[in-house]
Amino acid sequence: MTIPKELKEMTFEDFCRTVFNPKKRHEKPEVLKGKRGISTTQYILGPSCAAYLAELGAETIKVELPRRGEPMRHTTPFNEPFLYPLSRWMPDKGTGLGFFGANHNEYFITLDFHKPEAIEIMKRLAAKSDFMAENYRAGTFDRWGIGYRQLSEVNPRLIYQWMGGFGGWGPGRNRASYDILGQAQGGCFSVTGLQREFGGLPSKHTIWIMDYWGGAMSAFQILANMWWRDNISGLGNFMEYSQVHGAQRHLSDIIALYGRYGLVAQRWGNWDVLLCVHGIVQCGKSSYPGSKNPQEQEEGYCLISAYEDEDYAALCNMIERHDLAEKYPEHKDRLDPEAQFEIYAAIEEWAADKTKEEVAAICDQYGLIAQPVMNSKEVSTNPHWQERGTLQWIDDPTFGDVFAQVGGYLMSDTPPRCNWVFKPVGADNDYILAKLCGFTGSEIAKLEAEEVI
Numbered sequence: 424m425t426i427p428k429e430l431k432e433m434t435f436e437d438f439c440r441t442v443f444n445p446k447k448r449h450e451k452p453e454v455l456k457g458k459r460g461i462s463t464t465q466y467i468l469g470p471s472c473a474a475y476l477a478e479l480g481a482e483t484i485k486v487e488l489p490r491r492g493e494p495m496r497h498t499t500p501f502n503e504p505f506l507y508p509l510s511r512w513m514p515d516k517g518t519g520l521g522f523f524g525a526n527h528n529e530y531f532i533t534l535d536f537h538k539p540e541a542i543e544i545m546k547r548l549a550a551k552s553d554f555m556a557e558n559y560r561a562g563t564f565d566r567w568g569i570g571y572r573q574l575s576e577v578n579p580r581l582i583y584q585w586m587g588g589f590g591g592w593g594p595g596r597n598r599a600s601y602d603i604l605g606q607a608q609g610g611c612f613s614v615t616g617l618q619r620e621f622g623g624l625p626s627k628h629t630i631w632i633m634d635y636w637g638g639a640m641s642a643f644q645i646l647a648n649m650w651w652r653d654n655i656s657g658l659g660n661f662m663e664y665s666q667v668h669g670a671q672r673h674l675s676d677i678i679a680l681y682g683r684y685g686l687v688a689q690r691w692g693n694w695d696v697l698l699c700v701h702g703i704v705q706c707g708k709s710s711y712p713g714s715k716n717p718q719e720q721e722e723g724y725c726l727i728s729a730y731e732d733e734d735y736a737a738l739c740n741m742i743e744r745h746d747l748a749e750k751y752p753e754h755k756d757r758l759d760p761e762a763q764f765e766i767y768a769a770i771e772e773w774a775a776d777k778t779k780e781e782v783a784a785i786c787d788q789y790g791l792i793a794q795p796v797m798n799s800k801e802v803s804t805n806p807h808w809q810e811r812g813t814l815q816w817i818d819d820p821t822f823g824d825v826f827a828q829v830g831g832y833l834m835s836d837t838p839p840r841c842n843w844v845f846k847p848v849g850a851d852n853d854y855i856l857a858k859l860c861g862f863t864g865s866e867i868a869k870l871e872a873e874e875v876i
């Protein structure tokens with residue numbers, strides 16, 4: 424980017440506001456424009472990988488089972504037939520909210536891989552594509568004749584990203600996997616959840632974090648290898664992302680803890696094993712006492728971070744517990760589990776007659792980092808994020824007004840964007856099959872009649 428004088432002279436804040444202006448997002452070039460990918464993906468892991476690239480402008484063609492589409496279209500209670508009339512085969516189905524957010528900007532075609540014509544079409548699409556993202560069971564695509572080895576014969580430059588649960592070899596390779604399994608076998612649950620003393624259990628994360636994380640890692644693999652192919656090798660690459668392997672990669676210090684001391688990390692709930700005070704405390708007063716939402720009627724929660732000795736002293740002053748400041752003056756004293764039980768209990772006693780916002784405001788006066796734990800409504804209406812356009816109302820060509828997440832990061836010259844959230848099953852059959860495979864209208868109609876598409 425060439426930086427004009429007025430940008431150079433701005434404050435950093437104004438510079439950021441100007442170059443990242445979300446209102447200009449759609450006027451700027453797309454960084455992956457000209458790249459094409461096929462997404463034979465289902466659920467969230469594979470779809471999110473492809474969607475991340477489509478948000479950057481790659482022409483991404485999602486291939487689904489004819490008529491029904493992929494399972495995620497049918498997995499939530501919201502199959503709103505009136506708001507979202509979709510496929511001409513099942514107009515009241517296929518709009519599951521789980522599908523939102525994981526299939527942005529894609530073209531939607533259908534192919535039944537049990538039919539030889541569909542296999543031929545896949546090969547023709549692969550011949551004209553830069554990458555393919557796939558997350559079926561180990562070996563399914565090889566069995567169908569469209570795995571990496573077969574497709575690289577028609578396109579040696581194809582980058583093939585396979586995402587699975589346990590990888591392509593080893594005794595567990597054929598097992599089915601889902602986000603929950605990745606979290607369970609990856610070790611995440613064992614350290615998530617409240618301590619036994621609070622009746623806690625190993626807990627799963629409510630959002631499909633291992634899927635979205637895996638999608639991002641896989642997109643990262645594709646981009647890295649696109650660079651390698653285009654600048655060094657000229658050839659494609661076969662890549663694997665295993666959900667369990669990916670989970671292991673972000674187990675932070677607990678692997679080192681085991682390796683160094685043979686210690687098995689324990690759940691430590693809303694507190695932190697390595698830092699104290701650095702946790703979430705219960706605030707006894709609800710911010711929404713009249714709410715019909717039971718969770719909003721409950722107490723609120725607020726994160727407080729005051730682990731440095733000086734901040735901890737300020738915290739003790741704030742809650743008027745000078746005895747605790749004297750008892751645990753140094754950080755190492757506070758890491759003791761018994762110290763944590765005592766300190767957090769004292770903070771919660773102080774917070775018992777306050778809302779989470781009141782707790783955060785008082786912490787702020789004492790120069791401490793604090794943040795009320797926000798729910799989806801609070802996230803959606805937060806002025807800071809609204810101004811930055813991270814969550815955005817989109818005038819979607821199929822659905823009309825849709826509130827959607829966009830990107831997850833910003834780029835000054837080539838920002839990610841959401842042009843449409845998704846489309847009906849097979850919505851782009853005519854467009855893509857004519858454009859990339861040269862089929863005529865009557866040939867496409869025949870493929871449809873024969874249930875190939």
Ligand SMILES: CC(C)(COP(=O)(O)OP(=O)(O)OC[C@H]1O[C@@H](n2cnc3c(N)ncnc32)[C@H](O)[C@@H]1OP(=O)(O)O)[C@@H](O)C(=O)NCCC(=O)NCCS
Nearest residue numbers: 466468487488535536558559560563587588599600601602
């Ligand atoms: C998600 C998962 C458990 C589903 O398992 P599965 O449906 O038993 O097996 P596959 O994924 O290999 O899918 C093959 C089946 O999909 C169906 N199918 C889906 N799309 C199809 C298409 N376009 N054409 C033909 N068949 C299709 C068929 O029934 C096919 O089985 P068949 O050839 O034996 O008739 C499995 O794919 C998996 O573990 N994937 C890796 C981890 C993952 O991504 N999980 C989801 C994210 S949490």
